[in-house]
Amino acid sequence: MQIIMKKDEFREALLSWYHREKRDLPWRHTSNPYYIWVSEIMLQQTRVDTVIPYYERFIDSFPTMEILASANENDLLKMWEGLGYYSRARNLQMGVREVVENYGGEVPDTRQEISKLKGVGPYTAGAVLSIAFGVPEHAVDGNVMRVMSRLLLIEEDIAIPRTKKIFETVVMELIDRKDPSSFNQGLMELGATICTPKPKCLLCPVRDFCNAFHEGRQEELPVKTKKTTMKVIPVASFAIQNKQGEWLLRQRPAKGLLAGLWEFPMVERLDGIAPLEKMRQQFGVELENVVDVLTFKHIFSHITWEMTSFKAQMKGTDSLPPGYRFFTVEEVEALPKPVPVLKIWEEIKWEE
Structure with missing residues (x-):
């Protein structure tokens, strides 16, 4: 030096x-x-x-x-x-x-x-x-x-x-x-x-x-060794409505990734099971009128989500997945949401 x-x-x-x-x-x-x-x-x-x-x-x-x-x-x-x-x-x-x-x-x-x-x-x-x-x-x-x-x-x-x-x-x-x-x-x-x-x-x-x-x-310069390869996780997110046009979301846990923010139901797709079937297995919900919304990548500091998103309607709402509830459009607007959810929401809300 x-x-x-x-x-x-x-x-x-x-x-x-x-x-x-x-x-x-x-x-x-x-x-x-x-x-x-x-x-x-x-x-x-x-x-x-x-x-x-x-x-x-x-x-x-x-x-x-x-x-x-x-x-x-x-x-x-x-x-x-x-x-x-x-x-x-x-x-x-x-x-x-x-x-x-x-x-x-x-x-x-x-x-x-x-x-x-x-x-x-x-x-x-x-x-x-x-x-x-x-x-x-x-x-x-x-x-x-x-x-x-x-x-x-x-x-x-x-x-x-x-x-x-x-x-x-x-x-x-x-x-x-x-x-x-x-x-x-x-x-x-x-x-x-x-x-x-x-x-x-x-x-x-x-x-x-x-x-x-x-x-x-x-x-x-500067000398900087490359980071190890980032883990990539394929995930599917479902923006789900009830018959009244309300949207299903939950608040993420108080600690961990995106803590305290609100999200649509989401499943990982590491096992090759189709997203709809994965939703049925994981959340016990039946969906209809399913349409594609967006496909994109969201990069965190340590992982990347390969996001596939869908819009759908729930067949009946007698039993909701634990932690989830329905919100009006105005209520969803007021909730703090992470960037991946914002992208999906900005895409679908104009269709209403």
Whole structure:
């Protein structure tokens, strides 16, 4: 690893570029630590363009930590609907409750204290501390590791968790202590817009300091071993109506995948049994007027669902599967639903 020698010139080049070229994002118009915390949680594993409207609606609905802390979980999940990774929302609410109850509603301004909060890892802690409080703390995410691996020719595998400590150390060595907010955001912005997986080196403001560029190795870095093959599960989902036009759904368990969200009956298709027969075996229901709706893939962090979906009517409703009940269209609209269910619902509701 080669250390940047002209640190002041590097900082100046990065900061002047950031102030000149940074994207106009709503969370960059505030130093409110709660708002910045919300934005950073939403931005985890989600594109900026997707996050912007969610962030704005969320802040409008929960403008203070006290309001979020006391919010009904259904309302919270409905506001998060479509963003995915719903545990982020629950952890955010639990962390905010800790701030309200244990810190008098003031977000802690030290890494030691803020890291105790639910859902606040090293990156989120550093981002909130540096952006909201101006504390010179590292905020190392995937973008920053990609930038620094090229700048300093760091060849350690970034897929190995302990490697992150190397990047945290070098960021702390380089960080601008007068303006750590702009420095950290500048590195993030550089990784998001210029030093991308296919780098745009001719546009890079710190190209002169980049060891990988000078050696023609920028596309070799960062080193990242591939994940093991993701498990693929074929599933069939049935949007089932009764004679009154109501829809059959259940709430998923409070823990586990898509916890607490509402879904149509769904069966796995790993054994080759036809979906209708599987529904009969698993749920004890007889269906009629079955029509295809959508076929699509939904990718989680560890599994992929190969979704086949159907619309159908139930023959009689004397006995419902345990946990399921019928809802009107308006009630279904109000329920927090995961993305796969949203896709199916958006397709079928216009047919009514």
